[in-house]
Amino acid sequence: MHKVGVLVSGRGSNLQAVMDRIADGYLPLEIAVVISDKADAYALERAAKAGIKTVAIERKGCASKDEFEDKIQAALVDAGCELVVLAGFMRILSGSFVNKWHHKIINIHPALLPSFPGLHGQRQAFEYGVKFSGCTVHFVDEGTDSGPIILQKVVPVLDDDTEDTLADRILVQEHIAMPEALKLWAEGKLQIEGRKVRILA
Known part of the structure; x- marks a missing residue:
């Protein structure tokens, strides 16, 4: 059983989606630890109720970003994690941290990358006037939302x-896309070739 660590900052709806798909047998994974950069994040309550180990590591309690990331790294290693899942984690990880987990960090972004990276992807897409938006699950590299794309879900933007409302409909697809991508990873079906991720049969 593969062990994953989940990094969160807020309510944890994507975390819940993953926990639900583990519980129903769809995902052959174990969440070994949930780490939040906010001690009051509701995601920690969700994890604790499910009996999952939780850790709060607040940036303001660390003298530097290096110390902050060192504490996250130590918690992930201590829990025996093989993969890091970013589920609404609202901090940019440094290149040195990402390189320790080369092609072993997966993120979900609420837009169709490479369009509208960074914060508020839904708002960016809505204000731009696109006809379609969606979400993207991707491996994390040193850039912002720029790593190899695993899969995407498309959501039409309605006139009204x-x-x-757009963000809510995208979130529904996020809750489908993240478990799908994690299942492919757990089953060894993701092959990275440069910028492209090939899904093996």
């Missing part, structure tokens, strides 16, 4: 959408 608001930023919030």
Whole structure:
């Protein structure tokens, strides 16, 4: 059973989606630890209720970003994690941290990359006036939302959408896409070739 660590910052709906798919047998994974950069994140409550080890590591409690990331690294290693899952983790990880987990960090972004990277992907897409948006699951590299793409889900932008209604519909697809991508990873079906991720039969 592969062990993964999940990094969170907020309510943890994507974490819950992964926990649900582990519970129903779809995902052959164990969440070994959930780490939040906010001690009051609801995601920690979700994990604790499920009996998963939780750790809060706040940036303001660390003298430097290096110390902050060293503590995250230590918690992941201590839990025996093989993969790091970013589920609404709102901090940019340094290149040195990412390189320790080369092609072993997976993120979900609420837009169709490479369009609208960074914060508020839904708002960026909505304000730009695109006809389609969605979400992207990708491996993390040293750039911002620039790593190799595993899969994407497309959501049409409706004429009467608001930023919030669009974000809600994208979130539904996020909860499908992240477990799908993790299942492919767990089954050894993801092959990275440069910028492309090949999904093996």
